[in-house]
Amino acid sequence: MTLQDYASSLSDPNSRKLGTFSYLPPMDAAQLRKQIDYIVAKGWNPAIEHTEPHHARSHYWYMWKLPLFGETNVDRILSEIDACKTAHPGHHVRLIGYDTIKQSQGTALIVHRAACPS
Template sequence: MTMQDYPSRLSNPNSRKLGTFSYLPQMTPEQIRKQIEYIVSKGWNPAIEHTEPDFASSNYWYMWKLPMFGESDVDAILAEIEECKSANPGHHVRLVGYDNIKQTQGANMLVHRAEAS
């Protein structure tokens, strides 16, 4: 098997890869739900972040509200993702699962990729 090259360029924000899942096709709503179910099953705290496509490679993304400490309702998390997308048109949106035991991110994935302007 030959390794595939993914041509990412700073000059083309739509070509940039933003984490492991970004090398795969866009997740379906069912796949996103499964990822949220996994985050909740691990007891991790979900958080939603967003940013403009031109700045997605930056370390700083805007936090959407506070992390959803202790939230286990998958539909509530999905609703917050949709609210973030509506309030920030043209932004990428990612979901983070914070592991409060290990004090790190247990999961981090792009759940909405906006087109760069």
């Protein structure tokens, strides 16, 4: 088995990996919808966060509104992601699924990666 090295460095913000899914090619709309379907099917509460690219490795991102408690409509969740991207075009945006039983994040994934200024 060969391990693949992913070229990333602190000096190149565009190369930084931000979570498990960032090692894969970007998701298309259908794949993102499936991830949101999964969050909804698990009964997790979706939440949207955003931050400037140079702060992406920080533990604290800005919350976009309150978590979408009990939201099960995938289109509404997608429209909130789009609204966040529109309001903060230069920011990374991530979607979190909060597990209400375990009281922790069930999943977190970057849904929009902004270009980092050089």
